[in-house]
Amino acid sequence: MARLLTVRCSSNFLKGGQDTSRASRLSDFVPVQNTPTLPGRSYSVFHADTGESVPDPIKYLKEHGAKFIVYSLDFDQRVLGLVKVQEGIDIRKAPFLYQAQRENAEELLLLPFSALPEVAEALTGTQSMVQNMFLYNTGRCGSTLMCKAMDVLNDVQAVSEPDVFHVIIEHVCARDVLTSDEREEIIMLLRCSVFLLNFCFQQQDPSKTVICYKFRSEVIFIADLLQKATPEAKTIFMYRDLPGFLDSCLNLVFNGSYWRYLFDTTFRLDVLFRVPTLKIESPFFKFSVEHPRMITCPVTHGVHFVFVTFWIMQMQKAFDLTQEDSGIQVCLTFNQLLEHKERMVLKVLQKLDVDVPSDFDSSKIREIFGVDSQKGSAMQSERRKGNKIRSSWVGSWERNLFSTVLGHFNGDVDKPDFIMPSTMAID
Known part of the structure; x- marks a missing residue:
């Protein structure tokens, strides 16, 4: 009842x-x-x-x-x-x-x-006929911004x-x-x-008449089931390179404090406390770090490993979906969105057959880029303060970790700046 x-x-x-x-x-x-x-x-x-x-x-x-x-x-x-x-x-x-x-x-x-x-x-x-779009993403890649930019269109x-x-x-x-x-x-x-x-x-x-749902990043793992449930939906995958993704994740987890990050990881407090908590609170982290192709990786299974494996598993799942007829249709990078702004948003929508009126004022989309899309939430980036952007925490140690984990995974996604098939570009 x-x-x-x-x-x-x-x-x-x-x-x-x-x-x-x-x-x-x-x-x-x-x-x-x-x-x-x-x-x-x-x-x-x-x-x-x-x-x-x-x-x-x-x-x-x-x-x-x-x-x-x-x-x-x-x-x-x-x-x-x-x-x-x-x-x-x-x-x-x-x-x-x-x-x-x-x-x-x-x-x-x-x-x-x-x-x-x-x-x-x-x-x-x-209800009238609705065209659904699903926006999958790796997280920390501008997908909330993309969502708000698309919402500007009348339809x-x-x-x-x-x-x-x-x-x-x-x-x-x-x-x-x-x-x-x-x-x-x-x-x-x-x-x-x-x-x-x-x-x-x-x-x-x-x-x-067009409704786009931007998901949390881990939903990519059930994208094939979602496609079975709603085969008519159009699909977008938005992603970011591994260094940028990890840097943003670490800044978020450690509240922008490099010294807290350095202390926790140097003394492996992340291995003892943060990682077990992440695996309990978020089963998809456990799913990625304990995947058969990841669990034997010969590196410290600390907070870096959690996010690196999570990125790899998401990217590999998205790659697999691009190889299917009913899988991911359009891919988009964080850098391309920031560089081309409204031009990229409109190109993605047109690629997915969303009608954009010829007289549409694209400056409405550009205005969205002037505001932090996650402002006021706990997920707001800690790297940006006012007009200043903090330097990256990803150095040679982290990049060596990337090589080891990617080599151990031995999948299609084989480098930190992997480019997904069907990635949109503007010349």
Whole structure:
């Protein structure tokens, strides 16, 4: 049975900092009870006696769907949650959708997995045809900026990081092999999640016929399943060279403090503390560093190794997808985007058959490049302060590590500045 709950964000996320970048969970919310809590008992959103039943979720979504957006799901409870935020808050303007949803949540609609196909099917006639684009990326490569730049076009809604996909990738990475039934369920959840996201956003603005979802970087690992779920979607992969990627990751992890970075890595405190924590909190890091082609690599398995292997695994997955007919269609580099700005954005869109009016004012896109796309979030780059950019932390030691790990991996991605097939360029 579907249920509707009045909720608020758990207080630990309202303090700011790295906690806000944690993957979305339905347990991020605390029910707001209409009656006093019984002595000795606490409530969660999963208690059957919280909230009110919604006997006809299809009718409810037809009437209220414009106010709800898919947030996350729970495989143990087998429910998907959609969130309504407080009035007057435009969460699409935030750098990351899921963070704004979490912080401003007011109501939570829970739909059981068993009801999702029927709900999606019944809502098919309530929306016009939507063209989906999926923006995959390595992370730390300007993908949030690209997302905001595309959103300027009249026909395009670009949404940064709906996080339901992150939970699905964690579920997949925690398993060595998916059974055929698990695989089919994952594809069903992906299809219904995309459909319900489309439904919610089109209810808000029917004129936007192209919806681009920019994912967290690890979603590339389930891109083939997403393509099975939504074969009509157009796909972009955005990436950055390994030195730039690692430098940005290290600056973020160590809050811009080179001395903290040097101290932790010199005394291997990262091996003892940071790496185990990363592997527990983010199963995809465990997936990459403990991959059969990585786990025997003869280097210190510290924080450098975590991010280097993560980049390699993502790049290799993207390369594999470029070799498939239904895989990645367009690749784009961080440097090309920064150099060519609106020209590159428009060329990518035109390559994917998005209609750009001949009289479109491209200066609207260029204006986006004058603002930090992640400003105000915990993921904002620590390398840039005002108009100054700090020097890179990647030196000869790190570059020697690149060579060792890439050589040990022995894959198609064989150098730190590897160029992906189908990479867009402007002469």
